[in-house]
Amino acid sequence: MEKEQDKLRIDELQSRLSQLAKAYYEEDQPLAEDHEYDALYHELVQLEEKYPEWVASDSITQRVGGDVSTGFTKITHDYPMLSLGNAFNLEDLKAFEERNKKIITGPIEYMCELKIDGLAISVKYDNGKFVQGATRGDGKVGEDITGNLKMVQSLPKTLDSSLTMEVRGECYMPKSSFVKLNEQRELDGKEVFANPRNAAAGSLRQLDSKVVKERELSAFLYASATPKELGVTSQSAALDALDSLGFSTNQERKICYSIEEVWDYVQEFQEKRPTLGYEIDGIVIKVNNFEDQEKIGYTVKAPKWAIAYKFPAEEAET
Numbered sequence: 065m066e067k068e069q070d071k072l073r074i075d076e077l078q079s080r081l082s083q084l085a086k087a088y089y090e091e092d093q094p095l096a097e098d099h100e101y102d103a104l105y106h107e108l109v110q111l112e113e114k115y116p117e118w119v120a121s122d123s124i125t126q127r128v129g130g131d132v133s134t135g136f137t138k139i140t141h142d143y144p145m146l147s148l149g150n151a152f153n154l155e156d157l158k159a160f161e162e163r164n165k166k167i168i169t170g171p172i173e174y175m176c177e178l179k180i181d182g183l184a185i186s187v188k189y190d191n192g193k194f195v196q197g198a199t200r201g202d203g204k205v206g207e208d209i210t211g212n213l214k215m216v217q218s219l220p221k222t223l224d225s226s227l228t229m230e231v232r233g234e235c236y237m238p239k240s241s242f243v244k245l246n247e248q249r250e251l252d253g254k255e256v257f258a259n260p261r262n263a264a265a266g267s268l269r270q271l272d273s274k275v276v277k278e279r280e281l282s283a284f285l286y287a288s289a290t291p292k293e294l295g296v297t298s299q300s301a302a303l304d305a306l307d308s309l310g311f312s313t314n315q316e317r318k319i320c321y322s323i324e325e326v327w328d329y330v331q332e333f334q335e336k337r338p339t340l341g342y343e344i345d346g347i348v349i350k351v352n353n354f355e356d357q358e359k360i361g362y363t364v365k366a367p368k369w370a371i372a373y374k375f376p377a378e379e380a381e382t
């Protein structure tokens with residue numbers, strides 16, 4: 065009896081995994097989260113080990129790179145791509161300032177930048193040439209999406225200098241491209257994407273970079289993984305240096321000299337959000353001076369000298 069049940073389960077897993085893989089690769093519309101796919105895949109591998117005589121030659125476990133979530137080779141970041149602590153109100157921002165004031169004597173400059181609702185990326189240049197692009201992944205290990213990021217027009221293929229460096233930023237789909245893409249998907253009878261972030265994620269997961277080219281993705285860069293290369297001593301100067309190297313940085317940034325000024329900037333962009341050509345989900349506030357950043361330091365997961373103010377979830381459009 066158990067054998068029959070296992071046989072049925074193997075057939076069920078086979079067809080479900082094939083359906084998920086097809087939706088993921090051919091229709092670029094993931095029907096399940098990677099972890100769900102991986103769990104089903106793992107269950108099938110175990111059942112096939114129990115009944116090797118039932119391993120179908122076209123089983124998804126027999127395909128090269130059969131595991132959907134690893135269509136790309138893995139890249140270990142030279143420097144971890146950290147996350148950010150969150151703030152949800154002025155009180156949280158004041159607490160952030162109080163923690164900084166315990167360490168930094170004298171005035172503190174805050175670099176305020178729009179928090180782009182896209183995917184974090186790392187881009188490496190060797191002697192001024194674009195050589196590698198990767199996703200954040202889990203912060204330590206990402207996926208090599210070099211071919212896809214080369215299709216992002218706003219990422220320069222060569223720099224105006226022979227610098228060897230790694231820059232980080234956010235890849236996103238402009239609102240206008242998102243509307244156009246979903247209109248086309250409707251016409252093609254395909255599922256539409258829920259939001260520009262999902263559309264950007266689905267596009268960067270494409271194994272065929274020609275598809276990425278059509279998706280009109282863009283990017284804002286906001287840091288060098290090795291700021292020493294830029295020869296600057298603050299975040300604001302780093303962004304200006306990235307500008308002069310030909311990178312696209314977000315021009316709405318502002319240096320603020322108090323948390324009250326930061327709060328005004330937060331309110332300003334909560335108002336302006338619908339008028340922007342791209343989605344944002346908050347504001348990133350960083351202590352501007354690099355020496356101050358080093359004094360304040362890091363937790364295991366995130367810098368203590370930065371915080372992400374998250375906008376309240378937008379009311380559903382009535």
Ligand SMILES: NC(=O)c1cc2c(N)ncc(C(N)=O)c2s1
Nearest residue numbers: 147148177178179180234286348
């Ligand atoms: N996770 C992170 O560290 C960041 C995430 C983001 C984001 N989504 N948009 C903009 C910035 C920025 N300008 O620093 C950062 S930093």
